[in-house]
Amino acid sequence: MKILVCISHVPDTTSKINFAEGDTKFDSNGVQFVINPNDEFGLTRAMWFKEKQGASVDVINVGGPETEPTLRKALAIGADKAIRVNTEAKDGYQVAGELAKVAQDGGYDLVIGGRESIDYNGGMVPGMVAAMMGASFINNCIGLEVDGTSVTATREIDGGKESLSTSFPLVVGGQKGIVEESDLRIPNMRGIMMARQKPLEVVDPSGVAVKTDAVQFEKPAPKGAVKLVDPENLDELISLLHNEAKVI
Amino acid sequence: MSVLVYTETDQGKFKKSAFEVASYGSALAEKMGTNVSAVAFNAGDAATIGAYGVEKVLDVSEGSFENFTAAKYAKAIAAAATRENATIVVIGSSANSKYLAPLLAVELQAGYASNVIALPDDVSNFKVKRNAFTNKAFTYTAISSDVKLIGVSSNSFGVTEKGGSASVESFSPEVATDGVSVEGQDKAAGKVTIADADIVVSGGRGLKGPENWGMVEELAEVLGAATACSKPVSDMGWRPHSEHVGQTGKPVASNLYIAIGISGAIQHLAGINASKVKVVVNTDPEAPFFKAADYGVVGDAFTVIPALIEKLKEFKAAG
Ligand SMILES: Cc1cc2nc3c(=O)[nH]c(=O)nc-3n(C[C@H](O)[C@H](O)[C@H](O)COP(=O)(O)OP(=O)(O)OC[C@H]3O[C@@H](n4cnc5c(N)ncnc54)[C@H](O)[C@@H]3O)c2cc1C
Numbered sequence: 213m214k215i216l217v218c219i220s221h222v223p224d225t226t227s228k229i230n231f232a233e234g235d236t237k238f239d240s241n242g243v244q245f246v247i248n249p250n251d252e253f254g255l256t257r258a259m260w261f262k263e264k265q266g267a268s269v270d271v272i273n274v275g276g277p278e279t280e281p282t283l284r285k286a287l288a289i290g291a292d293k294a295i296r297v298n299t300e301a302k303d304g305y306q307v308a309g310e311l312a313k314v315a316q317d318g319g320y321d322l323v324i325g326g327r328e329s330i331d332y333n334g335g336m337v338p339g340m341v342a343a344m345m346g347a348s349f350i351n352n353c354i355g356l357e358v359d360g361t362s363v364t365a366t367r368e369i370d371g372g373k374e375s376l377s378t379s380f381p382l383v384v385g386g387q388k389g390i391v392e393e394s395d396l397r398i399p400n401m402r403g404i405m406m407a408r409q410k411p412l413e414v415v416d417p418s419g420v421a422v423k424t425d426a427v428q429f430e431k432p433a434p435k436g437a438v439k440l441v442d443p444e445n446l447d448e449l450i451s452l453l454h455n456e457a458k459v460i
Numbered sequence: 461m462s463v464l465v466y467t468e469t470d471q472g473k474f475k476k477s478a479f480e481v482a483s484y485g486s487a488l489a490e491k492m493g494t495n496v497s498a499v500a501f502n503a504g505d506a507a508t509i510g511a512y513g514v515e516k517v518l519d520v521s522e523g524s525f526e527n528f529t530a531a532k533y534a535k536a537i538a539a540a541a542t543r544e545n546a547t548i549v550v551i552g553s554s555a556n557s558k559y560l561a562p563l564l565a566v567e568l569q570a571g572y573a574s575n576v577i578a579l580p581d582d583v584s585n586f587k588v589k590r591n592a593f594t595n596k597a598f599t600y601t602a603i604s605s606d607v608k609l610i611g612v613s614s615n616s617f618g619v620t621e622k623g624g625s626a627s628v629e630s631f632s633p634e635v636a637t638d639g640v641s642v643e644g645q646d647k648a649a650g651k652v653t654i655a656d657a658d659i660v661v662s663g664g665r666g667l668k669g670p671e672n673w674g675m676v677e678e679l680a681e682v683l684g685a686a687t688a689c690s691k692p693v694s695d696m697g698w699r700p701h702s703e704h705v706g707q708t709g710k711p712v713a714s715n716l717y718i719a720i721g722i723s724g725a726i727q728h729l730a731g732i733n734a735s736k737v738k739v740v741v742n743t744d745p746e747a748p749f750f751k752a753a754d755y756g757v758v759g760d761a762f763t764v765i766p767a768l769i770e771k772l773k774e775f776k777a778a779g
């Protein structure tokens with residue numbers, strides 16, 4: 213089984229988000245970048261397949277050289293090879309087009325991405341990759357089992373879950389649940405040393421056109437102070453929610 | 461040129477999000493000086509969506525569309541868009557809509573903007589405002605493709621009821637079978653889901669153990685709310701995973717979010733910040749949630765919540 217895990221390089225959750233050049237660019241100054249959390253869950257599931265069922269695991273990012281430390285981290289977690297498509301990631305359609313080409317040319321059976329990136333929250337790349345490759349697609353994947361070429365999976369739905377069956381080639385949008393948090397691996401010294409020797413291929417983009425562009429950014433208006441209500445006077449809370457906030 | 465909206469149904473009835481999507485589509489069509497039609501699957505009373513400005517509904521109620529599968533539904537919606545010569549397709553933000561959206565985008569070669577919260581100011585220089593950075597910022601996203609796909613964020617645009625009814629045409633698109641088949645569903649029957657709820661009542665580690673959730677459920681029941689929880693609570697198995705909200709859990713965009721015994725960690729807040737009004741009950745006045753909330757009670761949940769339930773019952777009884 214050949215697995216390709218898509219790695220989006222995103223600001224750590226706790227980072228302060230700032231913009232530059234008149235709020236037209238994301239300001240990466242002082243921002244720590246990490247593997248997108250949804251991708252880390254998927255990568256960990258891929259490692260399980262490699263160790264328990266025999267699989268090769270490659271990781272891929274569409275982005276500039278600045279994403280290489282994030283790819284090296286994925287190698288340190290245990291991936292065999294990293295691929296970087298050398299172009300700035302501008303929108304979901306473009307990124308998906310580049311990923312689909314590598315996935316198809318490389319003959320991957322299973323492509324694992326995340327349900328969304330925590331930066332732009334597009335929630336679109338894996339599904340687009342599937343449609344472009346003509347592969348099956350499962351989103352919000354919280355369980356994935358492979359038996360030969362047949363696949364069973366669990367998807368989170370509003371209010372519960374759904375069990376699905378499908379076959380390769382397959383693209384999944386993973387999230388917490390595909391593995392649990394306690395299964396995530398922190399790269400150890402040996403992993404980090406080995407990652408330095410592993411291949412990181414830089415490939416040229418095929419030049420897929422963009423369809424969208426985030427042209428301007430804005431931060432939410434600062435919030436007013438909380439109104440505190442005395443625990444002995446909950447009628448006031450009810451009155452505020454009813455008369456002022458109008459939500460009950 | 462026209463606008464097509466995909467209005468979701470659940471057990472033959474339009475969902476609340478369908479009214480939002482229809483309201484958005486009809487306001488946009490008005491701005492563009494064009495008309496708006498809808499596509500719906502198995503809508504028992506398809507004409508009623510007309511009350512939200514839709515002129516015509518393509519009703520797909522053939523056997524093979526009885527159950528949702530993403531690829532098949534995406535192809536059918538794309539066929540409807542082609543038939544209506546739609547240049548804008550508007551969908552919602554449910555798990556199913558977000559699942560089919562990227563497939564639909566490729567089918568239509570459309571640029572897709574998700575989590576959209578407002579109409580474009582100018583329809584000739586098409587830019588929409590959307591939530592990004594997990595609710596820490598907004599982007600204005602320009603869409604340059606001929607066909608544009610817009611995913612409207614739940615509970616952000618609002619519902620505009622105009623009255624009237626839509627004409628209904630039955631529509632039977634030919635689409636290939638889906639490569640993914642549904643084997644079964646496990647869904648709590650009769651409960652309000654977090655995605656559809658106007659009010660969400662959520663409990664954290666401050667509630668000490670699963671045996672103390674009776675009061676959370678009772679408060680939710682009095683308010684007609686869905687129940688939710690913080691991540692450690694579902695990790696420890698106190699509550700089912702489907703209740704976990706936050707950055708790595710389900711997103712919440714309700715009118716009212718009540719957090720009980722939740723500290724307000726950034727990853728928790730990221731996922732619930734799209735809610736309009738936030739109330740926190742916490743013993744610790746320094747808990748970060750107080751900085752994010754609109755209303756707060758510094759107090760012990762074990763006395764505050766039972767008292768609040770009694771007061772709310774009185775309030776509801778007084779009507
Ligand atoms: C990558 C990543 C992703 C994450 N994603 C999520 C996510 O999606 N969702 C999420 O929730 N968390 C997430 N977390 C975890 C998050 O950082 C916090 O650890 C978690 O939200 C804390 O849960 P809590 O507020 O229930 O517990 P605690 O932080 O332990 O807070 C309990 C609170 O209860 C109060 N309390 C105690 N007793 C009482 C009482 N009797 N009455 C009233 N209040 C009381 C305390 O004062 C305290 O503020 C994530 C973390 C990481 C690193």
Ligand SMILES: Nc1ncnc2c1ncn2[C@@H]1O[C@H](COP(=O)(O)O)[C@@H](O)[C@H]1O
Pocket residue numbers: 218219220221248250251272273274275301304307324325326327328329330332333334335336337338
């Ligand atoms: N630039 C990128 N390179 C590689 N994978 C990506 C990139 N952007 C997004 N992805 C993948 O697509 C998923 C969803 O991203 P998005 O559609 O941007 O929310 C991510 O979790 C990644 O798995």
